[in-house]
Amino acid sequence: MNALPIPERIHRDDREVVITWAADHVGRYVARYLRLECLCAVCRDELTGRRLLDPDAVPEDVKPVVLSLVGSYAIRVDWSDGHNTGIYTYEYLRKICPCAACSSDRRTVGPAS
Numbered sequence: 793m794n795a796l797p798i799p800e801r802i803h804r805d806d807r808e809v810v811i812t813w814a815a816d817h818v819g820r821y822v823a824r825y826l827r828l829e830c831l832c833a834v835c836r837d838e839l840t841g842r843r844l845l846d847p848d849a850v851p852e853d854v855k856p857v858v859l860s861l862v863g864s865y866a867i868r869v870d871w872s873d874g875h876n877t878g879i880y881t882y883e884y885l886r887k888i889c890p891c892a893a894c895s896s897d898r899r900t901v902g903p904a905s
Contacts, residue, residue, distance in 0.1 A: 797886040802867060804856045809869070811885060819889040827854050827871055829888055830878035 801812040809821045827850050830836070835845040851873055858870040862879050870876040886894070 796865070797882045798864070799882060799885075802859060804859050806855045809856050809859065809867075811889075813886065813889070817891065817893070819885070819891045819894070821885070821888075821890060823856055823871075824850060824852060824854050825890065826856070826869070826880070827873070827875070830875070830880075831884065832878040834875070834877060 797813060799811045799813055800815075801810075803810050806823070808823055809826055811819045811821065813819060828845065828847055830845065831841075836842065837844055853872075855872040856869045857872050860868045860870070862868050865883075866879045866881040867885075868876065868879050889895075
């Protein structure tokens with residue numbers, strides 16, 4: 793069984809949220825990418841997971857204004873577009889990690905049998 797991922801460090805700037813999972817594993821989540829991946833009930837259908845958020849409604853220059861820890865399992869982001877109801881669990885953030893190794897792993901995993 794894999795342990796739940798716990799970041800070593802999380803920080804933000806105007807362009808991205810950077811999560812250091814380990815010394816050799818850093819995920820750089822471009823702000824707009826992360827905003828579009830929000831799973832809250834405003835952005836995704838709670839039952840189907842279908843995206844409700846219109847990507848055209850999210851400014852190209854959206855910024856993470858404040859990061860808040862949620863317990864020991866997630867972060868909440870206050871975005872410059874006023875959105876702040878999404879919780880990004882560490883497990884979800886690892887699943888969507890944009891680093892080269894994680895992206896490559898996602899491409900090599902086929903559909904579930």
